[in-house]
Amino acid sequence: MAGARILAVDDSPTILEMIKAILVSGGYEVITATDGAEALETARAEMPDLILLDVMLPKLDGYRVCRLLKFDQKYKGIPIIMLTAKTEEQAMATGIRTGANQYLTKPIEPERLLEAVAEELQKAEG
Amino acid sequence: MVSDGSSISKDLTPEQFQRFRDYIHQHSGIYLEESKADSLRISLITRATRYGFAVLDDYFKLLTTDETEFRELMNLVTINETSFFRFPAQFEALRKYIVPEIVEGKPETSRSFRVWSAGCSTGEEPYSVAMTLLDSGLEGLGYVSEVLGTDVSTSALERAKAAVYPSRSLLNIPHSVTTRFFEPTPEGHRVSERVRKTVDFQYHNLVKEPYPLGLMGNWDIVFCRNVTIYFRLESTRRVVENFFNSLNPGGYLFVGHSETLTSVSDKFEPVEVGGVFLYRKPRARSAPHREVMKERVTPAATSPRASATARAGSRAGRRETSSTPDPTVVENHAVDVELLVSSARRASEEGRSDDVLTLVDEILTEDESNAEAYLLAAYSHADSGDLQTALKECKRSIELDPLSAASHYVLGIIYQRQGESDRAMHEFKRTIYLDADFVLAHFNMANLQRSVGAKAEACRAYENALRSLYRVPDGEWSWFLGGFRPDLLAQTCERSLIECRKKA
Ligand SMILES: C[S@@+](CC[C@H](N)C(=O)[O-])C[C@H]1O[C@@H](n2cnc3c(N)ncnc32)[C@H](O)[C@@H]1O
Numbered sequence A: 001m002a003g004a005r006i007l008a009v010d011d012s013p014t015i016l017e018m019i020k021a022i023l024v025s026g027g028y029e030v031i032t033a034t035d036g037a038e039a040l041e042t043a044r045a046e047m048p049d050l051i052l053l054d055v056m057l058p059k060l061d062g063y064r065v066c067r068l069l070k071f072d073q074k075y076k077g078i079p080i081i082m083l084t085a086k087t088e089e090q091a092m093a094t095g096i097r098t099g100a101n102q103y104l105t106k107p108i109e110p111e112r113l114l115e116a117v118a119e120e121l122q123k124a125e126g
Numbered sequence B: 001m002v003s004d005g006s007s008i009s010k011d012l013t014p015e016q017f018q019r020f021r022d023y024i025h026q027h028s029g030i031y032l033e034e035s036k037a038d039s040l041r042i043s044l045i046t047r048a049t050r051y052g053f054a055v056l057d058d059y060f061k062l063l064t065t066d067e068t069e070f071r072e073l074m075n076l077v078t079i080n081e082t083s084f085f086r087f088p089a090q091f092e093a094l095r096k097y098i099v100p101e102i103v104e105g106k107p108e109t110s111r112s113f114r115v116w117s118a119g120c121s122t123g124e125e126p127y128s129v130a131m132t133l134l135d136s137g138l139e140g141l142g143y144v145s146e147v148l149g150t151d152v153s154t155s156a157l158e159r160a161k162a163a164v165y166p167s168r169s170l171l172n173i174p175h176s177v178t179t180r181f182f183e184p185t186p187e188g189h190r191v192s193e194r195v196r197k198t199v200d201f202q203y204h205n206l207v208k209e210p211y212p213l214g215l216m217g218n219w220d221i222v223f224c225r226n227v228t229i230y231f232r233l234e235s236t237r238r239v240v241e242n243f244f245n246s247l248n249p250g251g252y253l254f255v256g257h258s259e260t261l262t263s264v265s266d267k268f269e270p271v272e273v274g275g276v277f278l279y280r281k282p283r284a285r286s287a288p289h290r291e292v293m294k295e296r297v298t299p300a301a302t303s304p305r306a307s308a309t310a311r312a313g314s315r316a317g318r319r320e321t322s323s324t325p326d327p328t329v330v331e332n333h334a335v336d337v338e339l340l341v342s343s344a345r346r347a348s349e350e351g352r353s354d355d356v357l358t359l360v361d362e363i364l365t366e367d368e369s370n371a372e373a374y375l376l377a378a379y380s381h382a383d384s385g386d387l388q389t390a391l392k393e394c395k396r397s398i399e400l401d402p403l404s405a406a407s408h409y410v411l412g413i414i415y416q417r418q419g420e421s422d423r424a425m426h427e428f429k430r431t432i433y434l435d436a437d438f439v440l441a442h443f444n445m446a447n448l449q450r451s452v453g454a455k456a457e458a459c460r461a462y463e464n465a466l467r468s469l470y471r472v473p474d475g476e477w478s479w480f481l482g483g484f485r486p487d488l489l490a491q492t493c494e495r496s497l498i499e500c501r502k503k504a
Helices: A013-025 A036-046 A062-070 A086-098 A110-125 B005-010 B014-028 B034-050 B056-065 B067-077 B088-105 B124-134 B154-162 B175-181 B233-246 B290-296 B304-316 B318-323 B329-349 B353-366 B371-383 B387-400 B405-417 B421-434 B439-451 B455-471 B476-481 B486-503
Strands: A005-009 A029-033 A050-054 A080-084 A102-105 B112-118 B144-151 B182-185 B188-191 B199-203 B219-224 B247-255 B269-273 B276-280
Touching (some): A005 A013, A005 A036, A013 A050, A013 A110, A013 B439, A013 B486, A029 A036, A036 A062, A050 A062, A050 A110, A062 A080, A080 A110, A102 A110, A110 B486, B014 B034, B014 B056, B014 B067, B034 B056, B034 B067, B034 B455, B034 B486, B088 B124, B088 B219, B088 B247, B088 B276, B112 B233, B124 B199, B124 B219, B144 B154, B154 B199, B175 B182, B219 B233, B329 B353, B329 B476, B387 B405, B405 B421, B405 B476, B421 B439, B439 B455, B439 B476, B439 B486, B455 B486, B476 B486
Parallel strands (some): A005 A029, A005 A050, A050 A080, A080 A102, B112 B219, B219 B247
Antiparallel strands (some): B182 B188, B247 B276, B269 B276
8 A cells, every 4th residue: 555644653853764764665655743742633633544653752652642542433443553662562561452553663674664564554454 | 565575675686696696705705695695785785876876787797897896895795794714824923923922921920811802793703713822832831711702793792602603614724623623513513612611702892982891901912803994083093092902011903904003093013924914012111192182182173074083082082081191180070071971972872861961961060061961952852852942952052063063963853853844954964064974964864855856866865874874884973873773774775765766
């Protein structure tokens, strides 16, 4: 599903640029947010086809954002891929209960990221 | 579907891989296993893009007709490359001349012979050293050999510790060595217990200072071959300075056979033995730390390069301070601030924003015009989304140190976040003007250009990013990677480049 619109959320400018570059090279359109509140707002306003969500975010953490969207009829269909640091692996259990569709551990490998995105988009379509 | 997962691997077909591999094998003796295909591909693309080749077959033609290009490519290919008894003449010299000379000059009480292999990769070098020491009769004289291998690649260290090597890697060493120092195993050959027990491995990054105390002294020989060729001159100088300080008087530094210390250090005596060039630390103490002092008192720099040097100098000057003949109060005071700055930098690298801000406060109470403190604060505020404060701190940092590439980079990032693309672009250009190898500025510029459809410019910027990445993998820019791995940045650039070129 090339041309899909993806919301990428990360607080680090460098990582956000990196993610964006990877996604654009995969043929996707990318919108971004840098904190949890902005992520939620953008997700609601723009209805992206998929969300890449960092766990550690200012204002509202990634898990909360995920939960708020996944518990909302209107948005729960948007696939969410959470990005976690290795040390957060423990917290993953919480994330899974939050309803995230997939987890990727940082550092993000370009190929893995594109695979995961393609997979989730396909599932959501089918 | 995503269209390019396959196009990237298509870029080096199995036939092409074989062709390059065979050529490299024939002309350098290095045989690239299948598993190296990906890193070869990255190296090839990096080199090929330099000349604007879109097709690797065309680049192959250049490679086979241009000796210089072959050498350039080999520098990239050999990033982790190593072999047993690489450049055998050095091991000959070690056994025949160097070991006897060092033993001769050792104090009566000393009973150990210690060699450090810095940048040891997968262990071939330290094991070769250990085998050579076993053959040089040290044991008979009552000495215990200790060899330490250090590297930044943890996967290389794992393999070094396992000490099992494919039989192919033993092809070039004498049969007698194989039979005496290796045991056949199902997976290949394992270095024998006798050798292994004299060799130890440890993670260590040569460009991170200060070095752990355990490394900082009492070495008879340091091997550091084919490692610093990827470093900035500044870093190499620091590394060599550290080797100098940690070697015993009369100790030797072995560098790669195409490397020299010219313009790196003038503290060592060049020595030629058995056709091999080596560097010896003089026995009589010459006045050390002279250069460093000179660098530290350099007044405000007048050119970008000089400014970088002055900063690097003040960054690196920490350890020397304690051994400087006449440390003034001001100098001591500077030490604390430097330490705080380096802690703050580390906190920033690790994404601990709150710690950064606390440390910055401490730095500023000591030194209210510390440009780097403002810069770290700016980056930290940008990270937590407070762009207004970030902007203010960043501008302050630039006022204090207008020639800092990093400050302009961070300013660019802030503008980019605020959606001010033109201003951001302008700052990235400045960054590059001040430090041509500031990888992340090239990268962000490329992204901006791509987003406005300037494909050709974007391609060029991605190429520059890749080139600088290989040239200065440890540059100042790398502090702003935020835990992202440089190799993954390389992949990202490369992927973007290929995509961009398709559309350009
Ligand atoms: C080409 S290999 C050289 C191996 C061996 N010294 C030889 O000459 O055969 C370079 C090695 O340097 C290591 N290296 C690169 N940067 C380093 C650093 N900053 N600190 C320590 N090792 C580093 C790499 O991981 C790699 O294993």
